[in-house]
Structures are given as C-alpha cells and as structure tokens.
Amino acid sequence: MLRFLTAGESHGKALVAILEGMVANLPLTEEDLDTELGLRQGGVGRSERMKIEKDKAQILSGLRKGKTTGSPIAILIENTDSKDREEVLTRLRPGHADLAGALKYNQSDVRNILERASARETAARVAVGAISKKLLSEFGIKFENRVVSIGGEKDGSKWEALVKRTGEEGDSLGGVFEIKVLNMPIGLGSHVHFDRKLDGRLAQAIMSIQAIKGVEIGLGFGAADKKGTQVHDEIFYAGGKYSHGTNNAGGIEGGMSNGETVVIRAAMKPIATLKKPLNSVDMATKGSCKAHFERADVCAVHAAAVIGSAAAAFVIADAFLEKYGGDSLEEVKSHFSGFML
Numbered sequence: 001m002l003r004f005l006t007a008g009e010s011h012g013k014a015l016v017a018i019l020e021g022m023v024a025n026l027p028l029t030e031e032d033l034d035t036e037l038g039l040r041q042g043g044v045g046r047s048e049r050m051k052i053e054k055d056k057a058q059i060l061s062g063l064r065k066g067k068t069t070g071s072p073i074a075i076l077i078e079n080t081d082s083k084d085r086e087e088v089l090t091r092l093r094p095g096h097a098d099l100a101g102a103l104k105y106n107q108s109d110v111r112n113i114l115e116r117a118s119a120r121e122t123a124a125r126v127a128v129g130a131i132s133k134k135l136l137s138e139f140g141i142k143f144e145n146r147v148v149s150i151g152g153e154k155d156g157s158k159w160e161a162l163v164k165r166t167g168e169e170g171d172s173l174g175g176v177f178e179i180k181v182l183n184m185p186i187g188l189g190s191h192v193h194f195d196r197k198l199d200g201r202l203a204q205a206i207m208s209i210q211a212i213k214g215v216e217i218g219l220g221f222g223a224a225d226k227k228g229t230q231v232h233d234e235i236f237y238a239g240g241k242y243s244h245g246t247n248n249a250g251g252i253e254g255g256m257s258n259g260e261t262v263v264i265r266a267a268m269k270p271i272a273t274l275k276k277p278l279n280s281v282d283m284a285t286k287g288s289c290k291a292h293f294e295r296a297d298v299c300a301v302h303a304a305a306v307i308g309s310a311a312a313a314f315v316i317a318d319a320f321l322e323k324y325g326g327d328s329l330e331e332v333k334s335h336f337s338g339f340m341l
C-alpha cells in the first residue's frame with residue numbers, strides 16, 4: 001500500500017512529505033521532482049510569489065546512489081518566501097477555510113487556518129506525484145494534462161488578455177482542466193467494494209485539491225442527457241486484444257480501468273481572495289467589514305492541472321502496486337509481465 005502525509009504552511013519554513021510503500025530500485029533524482037514543481041508554478045494569472053520562489057525538492061531519505069531503497073522517502077521543499085506575517089488576521093474571507101476553520105480549531109487569528117489551507121501545500125503533493133509518475137513510466141503509463149477553459153472561454157489565445165483584464169478589475173477566474181492517463185493496463189481498482197473503485201479514488205484525490213468543485217470521468221455530467229446507445233462503448237476483439245469503439249466511459253467501468261485512456265476533467269472555482277473584496281465579518285468585533293486581501297493569484301487553472309495529474313498519478317500508482325505489487329522494481333516487473341491484462 002502506497003501512503004503519504006504532508007506537513008507545512010504557506011509561509012512556514014518548508015513543506016515536507018513522507019511517501020511510504022514505494023518499491024526499491026526505482027531510478028530517481030531530485031530533478032524528476034523539480035520538473036513537476038516548476039510546472040506547478042506556471043500558467044496565466046499567477047501571483048508575484050511565483051517569480052520570487054523557484055521550488056526545489058530535497059530528498060532526505062529512501063534514496064541512495066540514484067535509486068530508491070524501499071525505505072520511506074522524505075521530501076523537503078523549502079519556502080523561500082517564509083516571512084511570518086505578524087499581524088493578527090480577523091477579517092474573514094468568503095470562499096476560504098477561514099470561518100469554519102477558526103471556529104472549529106478555536107483560533108482568534110485566522111492566519112493559523114489559512115497558512116495550512118493554502119494551496120501551497122500542493123507542492124508537496126506534486127513531489128509525491130512525480131515519484132508516482134516515475135514508477136508508472138517504467139511500465140509505459142504516461143500522463144498528459146491541458147486546460148480546457150478559463151472563465152468559460154475555450155479559446156486559449158484569449159486567456160492571457162482575459163485574465164489580465166479580470167485582475168485589473170479586482171476580480172478572479174476559474175476554469176476546467178483535463179488529465180489523460182495513457183497506456184493503462186486493464187483491471188486497476190476493483191468493483192468489489194466502494195473504496196476500491198478507481199473512479200471513486202481518483203475523484204477523492206482530485207476533489208481534495210483546493211478550489212476544485214467538480215470532477216468527471218469520461219462523458220461525466222454530459223452522459224446524463226444522452227441515451228444509452230449514445231453513451232456506452234461497444235466492445236471488440238481483434239488480434240488477441242479487447243478494445244472499445246469509443247471511450248465515453250473515460251477508461252473506467254465498474255470501478256476498474258478497462259484498458260482505454262483514463263480521461264478526467266475537473267472544475268476549479270474562481271480564486272476567492274479578491275482585490276475587490278466581498279462583504280464579510282470581522283471576528284474580533286462581529287461587525288461588518290470588507291474581506292481581508294493579500295497577494296493572490298487571479299487564476300491558477302494551469303497549476304491546478306499539474307496538481308491534478310500528480311494526484312491522479314499517486315492514486316494510479318497505488319492501484320498499480322496493489323495489483324502487481326512487490327518490494328523491488330524487478331519483482332513488480334516480473335508480476336507485470338506475467339499477469340498484465
């Protein structure tokens with residue numbers, strides 16, 4: 001079983017992750033992680049922080065002479081922008097964890113909530129996803145991601161101007177991104193129990209990314225308005241292999257991969273910290289106020305697509321090791337070549 005935990009705050013000293021259950025003898029470098037971390041910091045609409053901070057991962061354990069050892073892999077990503085903001089924050093921001101978090105954890109300084117709720121935490125998830133992708137690449141499984149739309153606009157040539165204009169108006173944008181997982185073997189996940197279903201596991205991992213409000217697989221919500229004959233993918237057999245005529249299921253049927261490309265789309269809400277702040281309440285006085293504003297992205301859909309693909313990679317690596325597992329890469333390879341469907 002592959003598991004990981006992360007810790008760290010947005011402006012704390014560092015983010016850390018511990019990945020447990022990764023096989024031994026997987027070739028791995030810190031650069032493998034840095035490549036994905038760099039992609040997470042890109043895209044239109046990002047804040048100044050992306051310019052002052054270039055994420056770099058240090059692998060502290062579980063790696064020796066360029067290969068994993070089977071021990072837990074500890075990863076450290078230092079925050080260059082680690083300045084603790086001293087002032088007490090009480091003006092709640094709608095669309096954030098501020099209100100529920102402050103009440104639940106009995107905090108009078110909302111910063112104690114927002115520092116951990118921030119999407120800065122996803123840098124650690126991206127690092128774990130990069131290791132997961134490295135494992136899956138040994139078996140030909142590849143990940144692609146793309147932004148489908150920003151603020152409802154599908155024409156990518158218009159995004160930069162749209163985001164700039166929206167930012168100047170003090171507003172923000174969300175959008176839709178898509179992840180594809182290519183060369184999937186048949187049978188990852190299972191139909192036998194709710195928490196083993198691959199679609200459910202992917203949805204949880206992606207829905208848990210900050211600001212993601214919808215996840216669909218294949219036709220997703222689009223399937224609801226169509227007839228059965230327009231939706232279900234016909235099955236064929238040729239040259240010793242099964243295939244489907246179409247891929248409306250997005251590569252998953254009955255909670256298991258069916259050998260087709262896994263296609264996931266996710267909807268991201270507009271960024272909640274606004275230069276044109278919404279009405280809110282000051283927790284200290286209980287009086288009305290304008291929501292607190294501090295440096296924020298205007299749009300982060302490109303970054304969310306990178307994070308989504310990392311989240312999907314972890315789930316698929318976990319399901320992959322469940323099926324073909326072993327303690328070393330060699331052992332998993334022998335299981336894979338013997339039983340690959």
Ligand SMILES: Cc1cc2nc3c(=O)[nH]c(=O)nc-3n(C[C@H](O)[C@H](O)[C@H](O)COP(=O)(O)O)c2cc1C
Nearest residue numbers: 096097117118119210211272273296297300303304
């Ligand atoms: C890559 C990425 C960057 C984000 N940047 C910001 C930001 O700069 N400002 C902000 O208010 N929210 C940002 N968010 C979203 C918030 O973290 C998120 O909306 C908030 O924590 C509340 O969680 P929820 O939207 O999942 O309910 C970002 C999300 C992602 C995935």
